[in-house]
Amino acid sequence: MSEPTDVVLIVDDSLTVRMDLDEVFEEAGFRTVLAATGAEARDAFLRERFDVIILDVLLPDADGVDLLRDAGEIPLQAGAVRILLSSEAEVKDRVRGLATGADEYVGKPYDGHFVVARSRELLRARGSPASHARTVLVIDDSPTFRAVVTDALEDAGYAVLTAGTGEEGLRVAADRTPSAVIVDGMLPGIDGATVIRRIRLDAALRNLPCLLLTASDDYATELQILDAGADAFVRKQDDFAVLLAKLAAVLRQTAHALPIDVPRGMHGPKKVLMIGADPGYLQLAQAALREDGYEVVVARHADDAMVMLAAQPADLIVLGTMPAFGAAALDQTIGEARHTCERIKSVPGLRDIPLIMIGQEDGDLMLGSLSAGADDYVRTVDGPGTLRAHVRAHLRRKHLQDESRRIREELLTREIEAAEERAARDAAEARARMVDELEWRNRELEAFSGSVSHDLRAPLQTILGFAEQIMEDPQTTERARQDLTRIHGAAWRMASLIESLLLLARASRGDIRRATVDVSAVAAEVVEDFRQRFPDRTVTTVVAPGMTASGDVELIRVVLVNLFGNAWKFTGRTPGARIDIGCDDGVFHIRDNGAGFPADKADQLFRPFGRLHTNDDFPGTGIGLTTVWRIVDRHGGRIWASGNPGQGASFHFTLPPAAHP
Numbered sequence: 001m002s003e004p005t006d007v008v009l010i011v012d013d014s015l016t017v018r019m020d021l022d023e024v025f026e027e028a029g030f031r032t033v034l035a036a037t038g039a040e041a042r043d044a045f046l047r048e049r050f051d052v053i054i055l056d057v058l059l060p061d062a063d064g065v066d067l068l069r070d071a072g073e074i075p076l077q078a079g080a081v082r083i084l085l086s087s088e089a090e091v092k093d094r095v096r097g098l099a100t101g102a103d104e105y106v107g108k109p110y111d112g113h114f115v116v117a118r119s120r121e122l123l124r125a126r127g128s129p130a131s132h133a134r135t136v137l138v139i140d141d142s143p144t145f146r147a148v149v150t151d152a153l154e155d156a157g158y159a160v161l162t163a164g165t166g167e168e169g170l171r172v173a174a175d176r177t178p179s180a181v182i183v184d185g186m187l188p189g190i191d192g193a194t195v196i197r198r199i200r201l202d203a204a205l206r207n208l209p210c211l212l213l214t215a216s217d218d219y220a221t222e223l224q225i226l227d228a229g230a231d232a233f234v235r236k237q238d239d240f241a242v243l244l245a246k247l248a249a250v251l252r253q254t255a256h257a258l259p260i261d262v263p264r265g266m267h268g269p270k271k272v273l274m275i276g277a278d279p280g281y282l283q284l285a286q287a288a289l290r291e292d293g294y295e296v297v298v299a300r301h302a303d304d305a306m307v308m309l310a311a312q313p314a315d316l317i318v319l320g321t322m323p324a325f326g327a328a329a330l331d332q333t334i335g336e337a338r339h340t341c342e343r344i345k346s347v348p349g350l351r352d353i354p355l356i357m358i359g360q361e362d363g364d365l366m367l368g369s370l371s372a373g374a375d376d377y378v379r380t381v382d383g384p385g386t387l388r389a390h391v392r393a394h395l396r397r398k399h400l401q402d403e404s405r406r407i408r409e410e411l412l413t414r415e416i417e418a419a420e421e422r423a424a425r426d427a428a429e430a431r432a433r434m435v436d437e438l439e440w441r442n443r444e445l446e447a448f449s450g451s452v453s454h455d456l457r458a459p460l461q462t463i464l465g466f467a468e469q470i471m472e473d474p475q476t477t478e479r480a481r482q483d484l485t486r487i488h489g490a491a492w493r494m495a496s497l498i499e500s501l502l503l504l505a506r507a508s509r510g511d512i513r514r515a516t517v518d519v520s521a522v523a524a525e526v527v528e529d530f531r532q533r534f535p536d537r538t539v540t541t542v543v544a545p546g547m548t549a550s551g552d553v554e555l556i557r558v559v560l561v562n563l564f565g566n567a568w569k570f571t572g573r574t575p576g577a578r579i580d581i582g583c584d585d586g587v588f589h590i591r592d593n594g595a596g597f598p599a600d601k602a603d604q605l606f607r608p609f610g611r612l613h614t615n616d617d618f619p620g621t622g623i624g625l626t627t628v629w630r631i632v633d634r635h636g637g638r639i640w641a642s643g644n645p646g647q648g649a650s651f652h653f654t655l656p657p658a659a660h661p
Contacts, residue, residue, distance in 0.1 A: 006123060007031045007048070011041040011067065012056040012085065017108075021054065024112035028120070028175070029161075038062025045071055050080045052119045057086030057093065065100050072101045081122040085110060091304035094297065098311045105312075106295060113168075114295050117175040117269040135159040135176065136247065139169035139183040139195060140213070145236075149182065152240040153247075166190035170198060171293055173205055175269075180209040180251060182234075182243070185216075193228035200229040202399070209250035211243070270315040270395060271295045275305045275340065277320030277358065281380050285318070285358075288384035289391060302340040309350055315398070316391055317344065317355045319374065321365065337365065338372035345373035354394035358387065463491045512552045512634060516658040519547035519556065519588065523581045526560045530568055539571060544582035549655035555631045556655070562624040563590045563651050570594035570649065586657060593648040602641045628653075 008030045010021045015036075022032045033048065035041045038061045044050075053071055057064035064084055071077045084097040087108040094105045103122050106115055136158045140146045143164070150160045161176055163169035166187045173181060181199065185192040192212050199205045212230040215237065231250045234243045272294045274282060286296045297314065299305040305317075321337055337357060345351045356376045357369035366377040375394060378387050467488040471481055523543045531537075549556065564579065571577035571594035580591045597605070606629040632639045632653050643649035 006051040007033065008052040008054065008119065009033045009035065009041070009044055009050045010054050011035045011038075011059070011064070012054075013037065013059050014056070017056070017085075020112055021115065024116050025119075028116045030116075038067055041067055042070065045074050045077055049076050051123060052081045052083065053077065054083045054085055054115070054119075057084055057097070065097055065102075068097065068100050068102055079126065081119055081126065083115065083119065083122075085115070091299050091308045095307055095311045107297065109290075111290050111293060111295070113171055113175075114269050114290075114293055117171060117293070118295070120175045121269060134251070135161060135178040137161045137163065137169060137173055137176070137178040137181045139163045139166060139181065139187065139192070141165065141184065141187050145184075149240075149243075152244065156244050158247075166192065166195040169195055173199065173208070174202070177204070178208065180211065180247060182211045182213065182247070185212055185214045193230075196229045201396075209247075211246060211250065269293065269295065271297060271312075272316050272318060272391060273297045273299060273305060273308065273314035274318045275299045275320060276301055277318065278380065281320070281358070281384070284384040285387055288388045292388060292392065294391070302336075302343060305340075306343065309344075309347075313349065314353060316395055317353055318387070318391070319344075319355060319357050319369075320380075321357070321359045335368075337374075338368050341369060341372035341374050352398075354398050356387070356390055356394065460491050460494060464488060467491065512555065514550055514656075515553060517549050517551055517553045517556050519549050519560075519583070519655075520545050522553065522557050523547070523560050523564070526557065526564050527581075530564065534568075537568075537572075538577075539568065540576070540578040542578075542580045542582070544580075547583045547588065548658040549588075550658045551635045551655050555635075559628050559631050559653070560590075562628045566624065566651075567592035567594060567649070570596075587652050587654055589650055589652045591648065591650045596643040596645045596647050596649050597641075599642060599644055602643070605641055606639070 006029070008025050010018055010025070010032060012018050012021070013036050018034050018036070022034060025032050030052070033044055033050070035044055038059050041055070041062070053068075055064040055067050055071075059067075064086065068082055068084065071080065071082060081103050082101060083104045083106060084102045085106050085108065086093065086097075094107075097105045104118050106118070134157070136153050138146055138149050138153070138160060139162075140149070141164050146162050146164075150162060153160050161172055161178055163172045166183070166189050169181070169183065172178075181196075183192040183195050187195070190198075196210045196212060199208055199210060209231045210229065212228070212233045213236055214233055215235065232246045234246055270293070272289055274285065274296060276299070277285065282298065286298075289296050297308065299308055308314075319337065319340055337359075341355065341357070344353075344355060351373075354375045355373070356378055357366070357374040358378045358380050359365045359369070360380055369377055376390055378390050467484045470476055471484045471488070476484070520543055527541050527543060531539075560581075564581070567579045567590055571579065571592050574594050576593075578593050580589070582589055582591075605625050629639055632655070635655050637654035637656070639651065639653035641649060641651045
């Protein structure tokens with residue numbers, strides 16, 4: 001047996017219970033720690049982390065529910081599975097324990113294998129490594145042969161689980177989910193072939209490799225073994241090397257199988273809720289159902305059952321009726337049964353739970369129960385064995401229904417995923433087509449820009465040149481000179497507009513050659529250029545030193561030229577004009593005390609041709625600020641403006657910071 005990975009704390013004042021649980025948990029591969037009192041349990045909580053904590057509700061020095069609450073408050077035990085174990089199995093006690101934080105509540109007398117299986121199931125739900133890779137389950141009724149096979153498998157590096165009967169083997173398989181199963185053909189109870197058939201019917205186990213051991217050399221027996229669903233068979237008289245070789249072969253075939261989520265195994269721990277059954281029949285039914293490994297929860301009446309189901313759903317419900325004497329009593333019994341069925345089946349989360357009605361006769365009570373929603377009816381006079389068979393059949397049917405539903409949901413999920421993939425592929429292809437078309441249009445735009453640059457500017461230069469020549473001719477009349485002045489001005493504005501549009505096009509396309517830019521130096525050059533171009537103007541200009549950014553130096557120069565030129569233009573009528581260029585906390589600004597603009601119209605400034613002043617007052621094309629916005633946006637920054645009429649304007653923008661060594 002491989003080294004156990006899970007540790008269980010068993011707290012119970014009964015030595016018999018402690019020893020019994022200690023034995024079944026150690027057989028299942030757990031390491032156990034035992035405690036008889038609440039004080040010992042609290043010491044254990046602080047000393048060691050446990051994967052499973054089993055608490056008796058009634059202890060000589062403590063209440064199990066209080067201990068449960070204490071364990072939940074200790075960080076060391078935060079991830080532990082907590083199970084309450086008590087002879088006080090009333091619904092109110094169960095609900096109290098579950099509400100306090102218990103993951104399961106098991107009533108006494110209990111089935112130790114159910115406690116182990118339920119612990120494993122809860123551990124798997126929490127992601128604990130409750131099963132081991134390359135684990136082989138050996139099912140054989142001979143202890144000697146099991147020991148020999150175990151030694152051979154462990155020498156080959158496998159972890160081994162064992163079972164003496166087919167029924168026990170199915171429970172162990174559902175509990176531990178081994179990597180493979182080796183089962184003897186001849187077993188007490190169900191035989192090996194039947195074990196394999198039941199494994200193949202269980203969605204959680206159906207893909208397990210199964211090897212069947214046989215002492216027969218008959219060819220017909222071999223065919224029956226394979227027909228039962230075995231992956232291979234091994235004769236007991238063969239050498240163990242044959243067994244190991246065939247085991248390795250079937251494991252190789254399933255090594256690359258993808259893990260698929262499956263519902264709970266058909267042979268795993270199941271909870272049966274019994275409501276209002278006759279006490280005598282109830283005791284016999286509990287014993288019969290526990291033989292199949294079911295945990296039986298008892299509710300005296302329908303109200304308790306609804307409270308219990310709200311706290312923890314059951315796998316199957318058995319609804320009983322008390323003996324009725326006389327027609328009036330029988331009618332009342334039928335009415336109560338119908339009402340209880342209708343209450344349970346009206347709840348969305350409960351209506352799919354199989355419900356079996358039990359009663360003394362199969363007349364009106366059976367018809368009334370089935371019409372009210374019961375899934376089956378069993379007569380109490382037929383004995384608890386009949387009920388056990390019906391319970392087993394309904395759980396098997398429910399399991400197959402869940403598996404079919406899971407498959408449908410999985411298929412639907414795959415269809416949705418395939419549709420999403422198709423949609424994503426179509427969208428990618430559409431984007432690719434749009435990118436191609438955009439690139440084509442950009443090339444056309446570049447060709448158009450070249451055409452504008454050559455074909456339109458050349459005629460404008462001709463118009464400007466002839467207009468100036470005629471205006472300088474002494475024979476030109478004053479009236480003609482005025483008309484020519486207007487023509488010359490309009491042609492000059494059109495030439496400026498063409499230059500602005502070309503600059504905007506260049507700012508919107510092409511690669512950005514990033515480098516560390518000395519913004520202060522570039523701003524100083526721009527200021528000096530304006531002073532030389534307009535020597536008759538006096539503008540106080542302040543450029544903050546040490547400003548740097550990461551970007552394309554030529555594009556940043558265009559930004560500064562446009563923003564500074566904007567400030568220079570709008571301070572043209574302002575006495576004591578002043579322009580400040582600076583940077584505060586990574587935000588650059590250019591401020592002036594010029595004409596300003598309405599604050600509520602700041603968002604219009606960066607639109608193409610979005611001008612807030614007339615051309616007569618302040619001439620311009622309305623393209624400069626749009627160009628600035630494009631350049632700043634391409635650098636990953638942003639730009640905004642603020643101002644008021646007659647109080648100047650401020651333009652703020654951000655650029656990526658320069659990388660410092």
